[in-house]
Amino acid sequence: MKVNRIVANIETKDTAQARRFYQDVLGLELLMDHGWIRTYGSNQPMTVQISFAQEGGSGTPVPDLSIEVDDADAALSAMQAAGFAIEYGPVDEPWGVRRFYVRDPFGKLVNILAHQ
Numbered sequence: 001m002k003v004n005r006i007v008a009n010i011e012t013k014d015t016a017q018a019r020r021f022y023q024d025v026l027g028l029e030l031l032m033d034h035g036w037i038r039t040y041g042s043n044q045p046m047t048v049q050i051s052f053a054q055e056g057g058s059g060t061p062v063p064d065l066s067i068e069v070d071d072a073d074a075a076l077s078a079m080q081a082a083g084f085a086i087e088y089g090p091v092d093e094p095w096g097v098r099r100f101y102v103r104d105p106f107g108k109l110v111n112i113l114a115h116q
Contacts, residue, residue, distance in 0.1 A: 007049045007051055015053065056111065069113070072099060098116055099114070
């Protein structure tokens with residue numbers, strides 16, 4: 001298993017507020033918009049992204065971090081083997097990811113995902 005990407009998620013009631021600062025001022029592109037979450041970043045080789053969410057999707061809380069891996073099931077097995085409790089999933093979401101939630105040792109809710 002390897003980590004492909006880590007995305008910070010910032011909870012907000014108004015995801016549109018991010019546009020002025022992150023897109024208009026900083027020049028990041030709107031990479032994803034599901035209404036309840038908008039992700040800004042770059043389609044160039046750099047993998048800079050920041051998300052603003054009203055929820056975590058499928059009615060879940062907004063995670064503190066999203067970590068993309070190449071194999072969500074291998075990551076799940078590794079987390080379980082290490083004794084970390086899974087708080088959501090694993091589940092195949094309708095927007096094309098397989099994911100689960102787990103808390104890191106500092107209490108942060110982490111969304112571990114792989115694109116299908």
